[in-house]
Amino acid sequence: MHYKTFRKKEFGIIILCFFLFLLSSMFIGLSPRYFLELPKMIRLFEFPDLTLIPKLITDTLTTVAIAYSSTFIAIIISFIFGILSAKNLTPHIILYYIARTLVMIARTIPDIIWGLLLIAAVGLGAVQGVFAIAIHCTGMLGRFFAEAIEEINPKPLEALEIVGASYSQKIVYGVIPQVLPAYINYILYMFDHNLRIAIILGMFGIGGLGFKFLINLRLFKYDKVFAILVAIFFLLFAVERISAYLRSKVME
Amino acid sequence: MAVVKVENIRKSYSQHQVLDNISFEVEKGEIIAVIGPSGAGKTTLMRCIASLDKPDEGKISFNGNGEIKNGKKRKMGMVFQEFNLIPRLTVLMNVLIGRLEYTNKLASLLGIFSDKDVEIALESIKKVGLQHKINEKVSKISGGERQRVGIARALTQEPEVILADEPVSNLDPRTGEKILNDFVRICKEKDLIVIMNLHQIDYAKKFADRIIGLNKGKKIFEGTPSQLTEKAVRRIYM
Numbered sequence: 001m002h003y004k005t006f007r008k009k010e011f012g013i014i015i016l017c018f019f020l021f022l023l024s025s026m027f028i029g030l031s032p033r034y035f036l037e038l039p040k041m042i043r044l045f046e047f048p049d050l051t052l053i054p055k056l057i058t059d060t061l062t063t064v065a066i067a068y069s070s071t072f073i074a075i076i077i078s079f080i081f082g083i084l085s086a087k088n089l090t091p092h093i094i095l096y097y098i099a100r101t102l103v104m105i106a107r108t109i110p111d112i113i114w115g116l117l118l119i120a121a122v123g124l125g126a127v128q129g130v131f132a133i134a135i136h137c138t139g140m141l142g143r144f145f146a147e148a149i150e151e152i153n154p155k156p157l158e159a160l161e162i163v164g165a166s167y168s169q170k171i172v173y174g175v176i177p178q179v180l181p182a183y184i185n186y187i188l189y190m191f192d193h194n195l196r197i198a199i200i201l202g203m204f205g206i207g208g209l210g211f212k213f214l215i216n217l218r219l220f221k222y223d224k225v226f227a228i229l230v231a232i233f234f235l236l237f238a239v240e241r242i243s244a245y246l247r248s249k250v251m252e
Numbered sequence: 253m254a255v256v257k258v259e260n261i262r263k264s265y266s267q268h269q270v271l272d273n274i275s276f277e278v279e280k281g282e283i284i285a286v287i288g289p290s291g292a293g294k295t296t297l298m299r300c301i302a303s304l305d306k307p308d309e310g311k312i313s314f315n316g317n318g319e320i321k322n323g324k325k326r327k328m329g330m331v332f333q334e335f336n337l338i339p340r341l342t343v344l345m346n347v348l349i350g351r352l353e354y355t356n357k358l359a360s361l362l363g364i365f366s367d368k369d370v371e372i373a374l375e376s377i378k379k380v381g382l383q384h385k386i387n388e389k390v391s392k393i394s395g396g397e398r399q400r401v402g403i404a405r406a407l408t409q410e411p412e413v414i415l416a417d418e419p420v421s422n423l424d425p426r427t428g429e430k431i432l433n434d435f436v437r438i439c440k441e442k443d444l445i446v447i448m449n450l451h452q453i454d455y456a457k458k459f460a461d462r463i464i465g466l467n468k469g470k471k472i473f474e475g476t477p478s479q480l481t482e483k484a485v486r487r488i489y490m
Contacts, residue, residue: 159349163349165349
């Protein structure tokens, strides 16, 4: 007696994946030769000029402030949009479609493109970075929040209906306690993401660590470049540790 | 003088008749048990009385004043099979939810309740015997204690009617009987109307003043526990 564990279809999908990889490699001219050139990056290495680190404090604060304020703005707007675009909670089906469409547009266009558009329209500055990141982040959080609301247990809401609670009381007592852990999880994830985008957008002129990185790279000052990388590493590492701590607190 | 009057209720879901011409009246202080096999329409009947569902035909009135609706202050509390509490909130907060219609709306959104509301909530918690657990999160207490919180929440509404949809079928028999006993005793003390769906016939006989038997959406039986003979039970569960 033979038992089939893997089926032809599953093998087919794996083979298809390999085939698509081959096709994409040919399209962009990827060849194994390039893997051998990766070690060239090591030749760039110069010992980081650690005396630069204290001077990076203002730039680090700029980057963190951009990420923090954009996440904060996005949370406020997404909170409202999340409620409007959740099927089970929206006050009206027309509001549902409007909110969903706006959130979808904000999400589909990447934050870096929002940033370049704003810089093109308004000029360089940290504020443009804040708005660019906030718009895209609203697109992400708006959707996450709506999904979290759609997944809540509807039973406690029936109890609130029976006691004659108003719409806003239902949200505060029936919805928020249920979605809070998920919300905090998404917010922490997006803050981490926004910090990285703030660094990248920095290179386009909104200031902060990214800007310093690009200037020194252009000037071939690799000791300074690696010092900035050290700063970026510790910043992101610290944020990751703090997020993990907050998450464990929320899950209790 | 009937206080709750159910008249010719019909309800169907996609061609399936769930309630077929149900009528009965309940007077002040009466304990009614509704029994019947699964799918007899017990829960739908309860949801219609609670106005969580709308009957297709018929009328449910309360004190002679038309339907019991959302909007005007409710004199009807409900105890649920699955308790329907908010696990992350404390016992006190869950019970205070019973005051939401009476309290200042804006203050309640910030979690502020008047001393009077808190007093009423604490009184209900004491009645169900959970005064030592007021600040525990509901997720940390046992199933039986959760249903006690559910009962306290209903009492905090200061209702005249309490509906209970299989209040103890999610609990082990010993805990269930104890809680049902306390529940009925408290409601008797306060002279409340209780309409409850029960799965267990012996509980219905022990705790109810009057029993209504449903089968396939029809009222098959209505009478006192002593009138519920072996034969009547067989007809209900046919």
